[in-house]
Amino acid sequence: MAKISLEPLRALDGYIASALVDTESGMLLSGDGTAIDLDLASAGNTEVIRAKRKVASSLKLNDTIEDILISLSKQYHLLRPxxxxxxxxxxxxxxxxxxxxxxxxxxLRTFEKSVDFS
Incomplete structure (x- = not known):
């Protein structure tokens, strides 16, 4: 896969950083921003995605995750498969x-539709 530019996401109000992450390996494929350790965050957030998928499967929800919001006192962290x-x-x-x-x-939905991630 060619390196994907996340630069358009900088236009989001309050933007701090962004990443494109491989869910199977937890590896950062593309990152933008230096305020946080994106390699560490990518690996950790991969576990969040995996855990939610496992619970959804156990509950037989037969649905997919649209996004996961983690609200901190000073930041929002959005995870969007x-x-x-x-x-x-x-x-x-x-x-x-x-x-x-x-x-x-x-x-984020608009950005995803504008880029070929295959």
Missing amino acids: LESNQNLFLYVVLDRARSNLALARHE
């Missing part, structure tokens, strides 16, 4: 005081 490739997810960190969560979720 890709519709086009469930082995990848987008991870975005936003400053909670300067972001619009609903708009950020919408923009």
